[in-house]
Amino acid sequence: MRRRLFTILWVASLVLLVATCAMWVRTHWRWDSIRYNDANLRSLDLDARTGGYIVEMRAWDKGPVGHPNWSYAAYLPGTYRFPDRGAYLSPRETPTEDWSLIGVSAGRTMVMIINTTSGAAARTNTGTWMKIDFRLAAIVFAILPVIGLMRSIHRWRKSLTGGLCQKCGYDLRATPDRCPECGAVPVKPQAVASTL
Secondary structure: HHHHHHHHHHHHHOOOHHHHHHHHHHHHOOOOEEEEEOOOOOOEEEEEEOOOEEEEEEEEEOOOOOOOEEOOOOOOOEEEEEOOEEEEEEEEEEEEEEEEEEEEEEEEEEEEEEEEOOOEEEEEEEEEEEEEEHHHHHHHHHHHHHHHHHHHHHHHHHHHOEEEEEOOOOOOOOOOOOOOOOOOOOOOOOOOOOOO
């Protein structure tokens, strides 16, 4: 049971590693943002921007009050220009970095959104943010797959020495013809006939 749980965890970690690397490459062309707005003018953003994942909690000064909703946007790096809609909003952001430690940083920010057609401030928000560098996320997600690969190689090498089931690793010294644990029949090496 523990081996199955570890296998599930390292496969999930491998999937997250591949997704992180794919997002890392994608952020050179597009930034992605998933936002949850609640009914009290607060929002939670999860962004993939150049360099890392950013989690941001914001409080807006004005805007539509209504039902909570989710939204997704993909925009060009460094702007809030949406490729399918042209210029939309121009942010004037003043972030402050309060602390940073080995690929993780956090701080507070104030953003003024400027309407590109009128030039007037559409709305402002204040918030707190945390950024996790893609390199750090990739290293963390690579730990379990590397351990799983090392364990698989070790188990495979150990099974080559003989006496163990190649499928489940059960000790076959008492029953060399069939594994009592999984029912697998061990493959016996072919004897090479020497010709004299």
